Each structure stands twice: as C-alpha cells, then as structure tokens.
Amino acid sequence: MEWLKTHRNDAILIAVLLLLGGALAVFLYATRQNGGYVSVQVDGETVMKLPLSEDTRIVLGEGGHTNTLVITDGAAQVVEAGCPDQICVNHGAIRYAGESIVCLPHRLVVSVEGGQESGIDAGTG
Ligand SMILES: [Zn+2]
Incomplete structure (x- = not known):
C-alpha cells in the first residue's frame, strides 16, 4: 500500500503543477496582450x-x-x-x-x- 500512496501523491503533485503552469500561461498571455x-x-x-x-x-x-x-x-x-x-x-x-x-x-x-x-x-x- 505504500507504493500506491506514493504514486497517488505524485499524481496530485503533477496535477497541481499542470494547473499552476496553465494559470501562469493564461496570465502571461493576458498581460502580454494588454x-x-x-x-x-x-x-x-x-x-x-x-x-x-x-x-x-x-x-x-x-x-x-x-x-x-x-x-x-x-x-x-x-x-x-x-x-x-x-x-x-x-x-x-x-x-x-x-x-x-x-x-x-x-x-x-x-x-x-x-x-x-x-x-x-x-x-x-
Ligand atoms: Zn517591404
């Protein structure tokens, strides 16, 4: 079960990073157009x-x-x-x-x- 737990945390971490990256991209895109x-x-x-x-x-x-x-x-x-x-x-x-x-x-x-x-x-x- 340790294995499963570790990998689930990885998945959450990756999801969070992707979300942050997406938000940053949108932010940069929006500000660049200004x-x-x-x-x-x-x-x-x-x-x-x-x-x-x-x-x-x-x-x-x-x-x-x-x-x-x-x-x-x-x-x-x-x-x-x-x-x-x-x-x-x-x-x-x-x-x-x-x-x-x-x-x-x-x-x-x-x-x-x-x-x-x-x-x-x-x-x-
Ligand atoms: Zn020309």
Missing part, C-alpha cells in the same frame, strides 16, 4: 505612434513606395507594400512588445512597444 503601441520608424526616425487598441488602416510613404499598415484586434500588420521583396507583407501580424516588421527597401520599421510605459519621453515630439 495595451501597447506600434512605433513607426522611417529612416531611423520615429514618425508616428499608434495604439494597438484602436483599429487603423494607414498608408505610409508615397509614390510607388508605400506600405499599408493595418491594426486590427490588437495586432499590426503590413498588408500591402510597393517594395520588391514583400518581406514586410509576408512577415504577418505582430502584437507583442519587442516584435517588429522591417521593410528594408523602404527603410521602414514597425515595432510594438510595451503597454506599461511609465510616462512619455520628454525629448520626443
């Missing part, structure tokens, strides 16, 4: 910041050198671009802080910044 901004940089300069919480469709650039940036459901994506490689379009959507879409031909960088930023940089704008 807020956040999309920072648009052209030629190394931040030209605009857009909140991920607001659905937007914006065309960046001019002439044939445009990138159409769409924000829906808290994710940003380049849906259309006039660049030859289309890497930015094929990248897909980004939503987490630190992720970015780069369009080398247009020197465009779209990156997600965290939602928990404390205050706005006094130096910008």
